[in-house]
Amino acid sequence: MTLKQRTAVFKALGHPARLRIVDAVTDGELCVCDLVEIAGLGWSTVSRHLSVLKQAGVLEDEKRGQQVFYRLRLPCVAELSSCLDRPATRNAKATRQNSKRCGS
Amino acid sequence: MTLKQRTAVFKALGHPARLRIVDAVTDGELCVCDLVEIAGLGWSTVSRHLSVLKQAGVLEDEKRGQQVFYRLRLPCVAELSSCLDRPATRNAKATRQNSKRCGS
DNA sequence: CCACGATTTCGCAAAAATGCGAAACTTCAA
DNA sequence: TTGAAGTTTCGCATTTTTGCGAAATCGTGG
Numbered sequence: 419m420t421l422k423q424r425t426a427v428f429k430a431l432g433h434p435a436r437l438r439i440v441d442a443v444t445d446g447e448l449c450v451c452d453l454v455e456i457a458g459l460g461w462s463t464v465s466r467h468l469s470v471l472k473q474a475g476v477l478e479d480e481k482r483g484q485q486v487f488y489r490l491r492l493p494c495v496a497e498l499s500s501c502l503d504r505p506a507t508r509n510a511k512a513t514r515q516n517s518k519r520c521g522s
Numbered sequence: 523m524t525l526k527q528r529t530a531v532f533k534a535l536g537h538p539a540r541l542r543i544v545d546a547v548t549d550g551e552l553c554v555c556d557l558v559e560i561a562g563l564g565w566s567t568v569s570r571h572l573s574v575l576k577q578a579g580v581l582e583d584e585k586r587g588q589q590v591f592y593r594l595r596l597p598c599v600a601e602l603s604s605c606l607d608r609p610a611t612r613n614a615k616a617t618r619q620n621s622k623r624c625g626s
Numbered sequence: 627c628c629a630c631g632a633t634t635t636c637g638c639a640a641a642a643a644t645g646c647g648a649a650a651c652t653t654c655a656a
Numbered sequence: 657t658t659g660a661a662g663t664t665t666c667g668c669a670t671t672t673t674t675g676c677g678a679a680a681t682c683g684t685g686g
Contacts (some may be wrong), residue, residue, distance in 0.1 A: 419606050421541060421542060421545075422538065423606075424606055425535075425536055425538045425541050428532050428535035428541065429532075429533070429536030431529075431536070432529055432534070432535070432536040433529065434525055434529045437532065450634095451632070451633090459675070460675065460677080461632085462634075462676065462677075462678095463674070463675050464633095465634050465635085466634085466673095466674080466675085481682090481683090483632095483683070484630095484682075484683050485631090486633065486634095492606065494605035494606065497605065498598075498602055499523070501598035501601065501602070502596065502598065537643090537644090539644095553662085554664095563645070564646055565663070565664085566666090568663095569663060569665085570645090570665090572663095573664080585652090585653095588653050588661060588663085589661090589663080590664095
């Protein structure tokens with residue numbers, strides 16, 4: 419996955435409304451109307467957020483009848499949030515001493 | 523971790539320069555001067571990006587002598603990227619039929 | 627075919643993010 | 657103590673993002 423693609427994923431998740439939406443669909447797909455309530459924003463706004471998430475590959479949609487359902491497409495996204503709860507561990511390997519010449 | 527905090531982490535990662543920086547320090551801490559080269563941006567700009575990453579809790583810094591070193595503080599961030607490479611799996615549980623009344 | 631419900635697209639104004647150079651700091655060495 | 661190196665803070669202009677309502681789409685049931 420390219421830098422650009424990964425950036426898009428993180429950027430997509432980096433908005434409270436979108437993250438809330440992603441959390442919501444983690445338990446199963448939901449229609450836009452449900453997500454509008456969950457996000458507490460206007461339809462057009464939610465629609466655009468969903469578009470961002472879909473574009474980034476985080477969600478995928480499926481139209482059934484007159485409504486559109488969104489569900490998680492990226493398997494690990496659900497894990498990411500729990501992952502963030504783990505406390506910091508050490509990874510200070512390769513600690514370098516104050517080098518005289520900066521450009522190492 | 524609150525929604526706000528998680529949002530901050532993802533937002534921090536959702537910028538190409540910052541993601542590049544995070545990738546770089548995954549292999550060990552680096553001083554700002556190194557990161558300026560890696561990012562290919564001005565000092566002041568990189569400094570602000572680092573500030574964002576630090577504020578979000580993604581990175582932590584340590585001043586040694588006259589230079590400041592940044593390293594990963596969130597253990598799982600390194601895994602996130604590789605995690606994104608895994609292809610989509612199915613999670614369409616709770617698929618609901620086109621409900622007449624939207625509000626479920 | 628027509629009206630209606632569900633959703634997306636459009637145009638816009640307000641808010642936030644980006645990048646930059648100048649200036650302010652801090653630390654180390656002469 | 658003067659100065660240079662490394663880094664951060666400060667305005668500023670430009671670009672992007674966000675939210676909204678109006679209008680355009682699309683499928684369904686008369």
